[in-house]
Amino acid sequence: MKIIIIEDEILVAEDLVSNLKQIKPDIEIVSVLSSVKEAVDYFSVNPQPDLIFSDIQLGDGLSFDIAKAIAIEVPVIFCTAFDEYALEAFRANGIEYILKPFSIESLEKALVKFQNMQKVMAGSIALKYEAAMATLEAKNKTSSSTIMIRYRDRLLPFTLDKIAFFCLENEITYMHAYSGKTYAMTESLEELEYKTGSTFFRMNRQFLVSRKAIIDATDYFPRKLKINLSFPFDKDIIVSREKRSKLLNWLTEN
Structure with a gap:
């Protein structure tokens, strides 16, 4: 075969x-x-x-x-x-x-x-x-404009404009809000990618980032891009050369 x-x-x-x-x-x-x-x-x-x-x-x-x-x-x-x-x-x-x-x-x-x-x-x-x-x-x-976050025994609604990015760490998905708070989630990044629609971009396996959170993108050797956020963050978000053109088109359109 x-x-x-x-x-x-x-x-x-x-x-x-x-x-x-x-x-x-x-x-x-x-x-x-x-x-x-x-x-x-x-x-x-x-x-x-x-x-x-x-x-x-x-x-x-x-x-x-x-x-x-x-x-x-x-x-x-x-x-x-x-x-x-x-x-x-x-x-x-x-x-x-x-x-x-x-x-x-x-x-x-x-x-x-x-x-x-x-x-x-x-x-x-x-x-x-x-x-x-x-x-x-x-x-x-027709993606949802609100994401529900389970926190202890409560369900917290977050509109997409309050969310900076989603991140996968140690196989757990986290939501990072502009307020600085971070919440663990049960959804995968793939599920969130389709819930958030075109306002978020899947940078790599680990990060799904809001357009609103991005200042710009700079060249990163070799032929990759580094995402610069509008607030301090201690990890680099790198986009592969295969996704480079798609990201640039998305940044232009949004």
């Missing part, structure tokens, strides 16, 4: 390769691609594999954009940490997925699903992606 992985987090991609090899040693990982552009360029000149594992949110866009440029003719299984609303979009359109962080068991089930898939399933895959993408974009545009 030939597989291509589309994932912009190197450690996640390596973990996926290792787990797949552990499940089926004869699996051939043909290539690991890290962006929409790289995937489009690759599929433009190379044959498609038997199966694709793909993250959804890549540094230069959503992986659905690949299907807009290239006719994908093989099944795709998405590795995602999306919230329940987004998963409903996949279920409604017959798109297979596994949840991050994935396990050996979930990958085994995904491979069994693939073996039971018929080739015809991929025939209308572009239409399935388009329908799911439209659902996700609609959700993004």
